[in-house]
Amino acid sequence: MEEIIRFWNTNFTNIQMARIKTKIKTSIFSISSYSCNSFIRVIRVQVLFFGLTVGGLQAEASEIQFKTLELEMDSRDAEVLFRKEPYDTSSFPVAVVDEGKRIHGRVEVIGQFSRNFLKKSILIKLDEGQKWQGNKKISLKSMSTDLSYMREWLTWNLISSLGMVSPRVEYYRLNINKQFIGFFLFIEWIDTSMFDRLGLGKDGEFYNTNDETYCGDMSPDNQNRLQECWAKLSPKDKDYTSLKKLIEGINETPVEDFDKFLTKHFDVDSVINWLVVNTIISNGDTYNKNYFLYFSKKTGKWVVIPWDFDLSFGRNADPVLPFPRNILNDNYTYFYPPELGSPNPLKEKTLKNKQLFNAFKNRISHVFGITMERESQGFFEKLFIKDKPLGGFAWFRPDEFQSRVTALENIVGRDLTKERYPGSKGEPFEQQVEALQLYNQWRYVLLKKLIFDPTPFNTAHWLPYFIFPPLSPVDMTKRQTIPLILSTTAEVLPTDKSVVLMEELLARPIGMLDIQSLNKPARVRLEVETERAPESLPAGIHPSKCIQRIWYLDIKTPDTILKVNMQLDYLQESSLHHEIGEQITDERGLSLWVMQNYKWRKLKTSINTLANVLKTEALELTSSDLLRFIACEE
Amino acid sequence: MNKNLISHRDAEAQRKTYLFIILSVSVPLWLIIFYSNVYASAWMQTEGDSLIATGTSYSIADSFWKRDGKLAQYSTRHKQGVYYLYGEYGYSYYYNIFASTGWTYSDSGTSTDSGVDDVKIGIRGRLNLFRNGRTWEIAAILPTRKWYLSDYRPGQGKYGLEAGIFYRFRPNPYENPFAEYPHSIWGGGLGTTLRSGGVGGEVWGYGNWQKKLFSPLWKIEIKLSALSSFAGAEAGSVDIYGPNDSFHYDQISSDISLSYSLSRTTGINLSYKQDLWGRNINKNETVHAGIYTTWKK
Numbered sequence: 001m002e003e004i005i006r007f008w009n010t011n012f013t014n015i016q017m018a019r020i021k022t023k024i025k026t027s028i029f030s031i032s033s034y035s036c037n038s039f040i041r042v043i044r045v046q047v048l049f050f051g052l053t054v055g056g057l058q059a060e061a062s063e064i065q066f067k068t069l070e071l072e073m074d075s076r077d078a079e080v081l082f083r084k085e086p087y088d089t090s091s092f093p094v095a096v097v098d099e100g101k102r103i104h105g106r107v108e109v110i111g112q113f114s115r116n117f118l119k120k121s122i123l124i125k126l127d128e129g130q131k132w133q134g135n136k137k138i139s140l141k142s143m144s145t146d147l148s149y150m151r152e153w154l155t156w157n158l159i160s161s162l163g164m165v166s167p168r169v170e171y172y173r174l175n176i177n178k179q180f181i182g183f184f185l186f187i188e189w190i191d192t193s194m195f196d197r198l199g200l201g202k203d204g205e206f207y208n209t210n211d212e213t214y215c216g217d218m219s220p221d222n223q224n225r226l227q228e229c230w231a232k233l234s235p236k237d238k239d240y241t242s243l244k245k246l247i248e249g250i251n252e253t254p255v256e257d258f259d260k261f262l263t264k265h266f267d268v269d270s271v272i273n274w275l276v277v278n279t280i281i282s283n284g285d286t287y288n289k290n291y292f293l294y295f296s297k298k299t300g301k302w303v304v305i306p307w308d309f310d311l312s313f314g315r316n317a318d319p320v321l322p323f324p325r326n327i328l329n330d331n332y333t334y335f336y337p338p339e340l341g342s343p344n345p346l347k348e349k350t351l352k353n354k355q356l357f358n359a360f361k362n363r364i365s366h367v368f369g370i371t372m373e374r375e376s377q378g379f380f381e382k383l384f385i386k387d388k389p390l391g392g393f394a395w396f397r398p399d400e401f402q403s404r405v406t407a408l409e410n411i412v413g414r415d416l417t418k419e420r421y422p423g424s425k426g427e428p429f430e431q432q433v434e435a436l437q438l439y440n441q442w443r444y445v446l447l448k449k450l451i452f453d454p455t456p457f458n459t460a461h462w463l464p465y466f467i468f469p470p471l472s473p474v475d476m477t478k479r480q481t482i483p484l485i486l487s488t489t490a491e492v493l494p495t496d497k498s499v500v501l502m503e504e505l506l507a508r509p510i511g512m513l514d515i516q517s518l519n520k521p522a523r524v525r526l527e528v529e530t531e532r533a534p535e536s537l538p539a540g541i542h543p544s545k546c547i548q549r550i551w552y553l554d555i556k557t558p559d560t561i562l563k564v565n566m567q568l569d570y571l572q573e574s575s576l577h578h579e580i581g582e583q584i585t586d587e588r589g590l591s592l593w594v595m596q597n598y599k600w601r602k603l604k605t606s607i608n609t610l611a612n613v614l615k616t617e618a619l620e621l622t623s624s625d626l627l628r629f630i631a632c633e634e
Numbered sequence: 635m636n637k638n639l640i641s642h643r644d645a646e647a648q649r650k651t652y653l654f655i656i657l658s659v660s661v662p663l664w665l666i667i668f669y670s671n672v673y674a675s676a677w678m679q680t681e682g683d684s685l686i687a688t689g690t691s692y693s694i695a696d697s698f699w700k701r702d703g704k705l706a707q708y709s710t711r712h713k714q715g716v717y718y719l720y721g722e723y724g725y726s727y728y729y730n731i732f733a734s735t736g737w738t739y740s741d742s743g744t745s746t747d748s749g750v751d752d753v754k755i756g757i758r759g760r761l762n763l764f765r766n767g768r769t770w771e772i773a774a775i776l777p778t779r780k781w782y783l784s785d786y787r788p789g790q791g792k793y794g795l796e797a798g799i800f801y802r803f804r805p806n807p808y809e810n811p812f813a814e815y816p817h818s819i820w821g822g823g824l825g826t827t828l829r830s831g832g833v834g835g836e837v838w839g840y841g842n843w844q845k846k847l848f849s850p851l852w853k854i855e856i857k858l859s860a861l862s863s864f865a866g867a868e869a870g871s872v873d874i875y876g877p878n879d880s881f882h883y884d885q886i887s888s889d890i891s892l893s894y895s896l897s898r899t900t901g902i903n904l905s906y907k908q909d910l911w912g913r914n915i916n917k918n919e920t921v922h923a924g925i926y927t928t929w930k931k
Contacts, residue, residue, distance in 0.1 A: 090681035090727035
């Protein structure tokens with residue numbers, strides 16, 4: 001294998017070579033770890049074998065594993081570790097039990113947010129000269145603020161599938177003194193050793209955004225206060241010259257030349273993928289924080305490594321609620337465009353540059369399973385190796401995504417009640433998981449329409465930064481209401497399983513129907529009045545106890561009988577922009593009501609209060625019906 | 635025996651009061667920091683963390699309480715200044731070690747003296763493994779030679795042992811994570827000081843109330859403390875007192891303090907203390923100013 005690599009060495013980019021070497025090492029490690037007598041439960045394996053052979057490279061394995069990490073420590077220390085005061089930073093001696101061997105170190109609590117819950121993130125620093133599976137430090141994230149336990153893993157799974165520089169991320173069942181503590185996410189410590197392992201060398205320059213100052217946005221305003229906005233992690237000096245030059249270059253390069261600039265200075269894929277990942281998971285908590293930059297002396301390029309994905313997959317910070325409710329809240333959005341997040345010239349110019357924007361769209365299309373991209377290859381590689389699909393194909397396509405989530409749900413859900421310490425309080429696990437699945441359903445169709453499909457006028461639904469600013473100032477501290485009437489008509493066939501009702505101009509899904517039965521092809525119309533209190537109500541219900549949205553559903557085609565399961569959503573973007581009636585005390589008490597033949601009837605409703613989706617089943621309507629729906633709490 | 639001198643126990647009490655006012659602010663700002671009793675600190679440092687505090691107090695006494703509790707005037711004003719130095723280290727999560735000393739200057743109006751105070755070295759531990767603000771403490775008092783020879787010696791040049799327990803009624807931080815506790819917090823403590831050589835010991839206690847003011851940076855604290863001597867004293871009492879602790883004495887004091895956090899690691903404290911009642915003891919009024927700083931390993 002080494003000979004083949006040397007033969008092609010000069011024909012690959014350095015980053016490509018680094019990746020190939022890493023994958024060979026990884027595959028060897030993966031094979032040897034499977035043959036070990038360890039506590040691995042392989043849940044879903046697509047491809048196990050990775051080899052560099054004539055005729056093609058096999059795709060890397062995509063699998064979900066839950067390993068077990070055994071720790072031994074003084075029983076008193078074990079309890080104190082999780083139950084002590086949140087901001088106490090004491091550490092305790094610990095031994096990691098690895099195949100009968102004991103590896104000694106000290107364990108402490110880490111993180112800022114999660115330490116306020118009993119289930120805390122912990123860090124084990126092994127004694128000098130000790131390593132566990134090649135790691136001197138073992139970082140275990142508690143996931144205590146993400147009650148689905150999936151956001152971080154899913155995002156890292158997407159990142160690594162796309163071939164981005166990323167740490168090793170795995171679920172672990174943590175046992176201390178043979179007692180199950182809970183599910184934790186092991187994330188390899190991001191330092192120069194990791195970059196060395198990935199073939200980028202360990203002598204580069206490594207920076208992290210300062211997450212307390214939120215000014216790592218590469219803007220001209222902040223390029224002269226780098227020490228305040230960035231922490232230089234390696235080498236440990238105060239020389240920010242390289243970073244300064246990079247940021248100056250980003251700001252000075254015109255948009256039309258930005259593709260050349262990016263190619264010269266960055267691992268272009270790392271930037272494109274960063275934007276793609278943030279778009280797909282709707283991560284707005286970034287671009288001024290929550291990412292690393294590494295300059296590899298081996299490749300001569302900068303690489304972006306994103307970080308911290310708890311505010312993703314619909315979760316949204318609030319602009320006015322005080323801490324911690326600005327983070328821990330019920331806000332939910334799936335409709336933000338790809339520019340979401342803090343302004344950042346790297347993001348902006350990448351999206352505005354024609355070539356880079358096309359690369360971005362192609363990558364989204366690949367992750368959506370629409371068009372498959374291939375890994376870039378050098379000249380000689382193309383001669384001997386069949387081109388290999390880029391990883392992550394169809395990752396976000398609903399069938400793929402939902403099966404991944406279901407697989408995780410089956411494992412985590414089984415033992416969740418056995419966790420020794422609770423995390424944050426919130427909706428039950430099943431609701432959290434369903435919210436992820438609903439996010440995927442609604443976000444997928446929205447982005448697909450927004451980015452790829454033209455409007456009825458053959459124009460783009462969305463182009464980056466192509467927005468009209470408000471004509472008059474908007475007071476962002478006051479509640480906003482933007483009452484709209486959204487309407488769409490869809491052609492439905494009796495063979496259709498489901499139909500998404502999309503408002504065509506905004507590219508917004510406004511409802512989803514699962515077709516149970518339909519006697520003939522039909523045109524179905526859904527109209528939604530948003531952000532207004534319903535005027536017609538069942539007796540005894542006050543408008544303030546209702547969602548401020550009204551839906552109308554009817555069939556345009558005569559002599560039609562349709563039976564559907566229906567999903568409708570409502571808005572809860574922030575404390576200043578939502579449709580929650582003032583007197584609604586508990587969203588779980590909301591029910592859909594339908595007016596049919598001038599009579600109100602309450603429907604059996606299930607609701608996901610996290611994703612703000614109302615569902616009802618076995619709804620029947622005919623051509624003569626105009627069904628009016630409201631959602632109220634009695 | 636000089637009845638006009640502010641006694642050692644007054645000086646010692648004053649110094650400890652201020653030490654522990656300072657100590658009470660030696661934690662992260664957003665945590666409620668509580669002023670402990672006169673002799674014990676309610677707060678445990680995190681493993682590896684250190685604290686150093688210094689300050690000064692100035693006391694005056696124009697009168698004293700006789701054995702029957704009635705107030706009698708001094709012919710001259712008695713004054714005392716104390717400069718103290720205190721250090722604390724989080725040896726482990728379970729134990730802190732601390733040490734203190736000071737320098738006292740006394741002026742009875744007719745004579746003066748000054749010198750290094752006794753050195754105290756102690757260990758503090760947790761009464762509750764999980765909640766801070768609930769501690770026990772034991773300290774050894776090591777006399778300094780200067781004071782052994784002087785008429786003005788506080789501590790009488792005897793070895794001593796001090797022990798106390800402290801408790802603060804703080805909310806469970808996991809019931810309402812992130813919540814800034816806006817209400818008052820009550821605390822209290824009990825302890826004893828024993829001395830070698832047949833010198834009378836003391837039993838002491840206090841209760842305090844504490845609240846944040848204006849913002850998390852400001853804190854006000856009001857405390858009521860009491861002490862009483864026990865076995866080892868001569869029977870009866872005398873109309874004079876001095877640095878001789880052979881006679882029974884009692885004291886009830888109050889103090890009010892205001893603390894301000896200059897940063898996450900540094901704070902200042904100002905306080906005023908007044909003795910409210912006593913027997914065989916000065917009626918002191920004391921002002922104090924101190925500063926502390928903490929640092930991590």
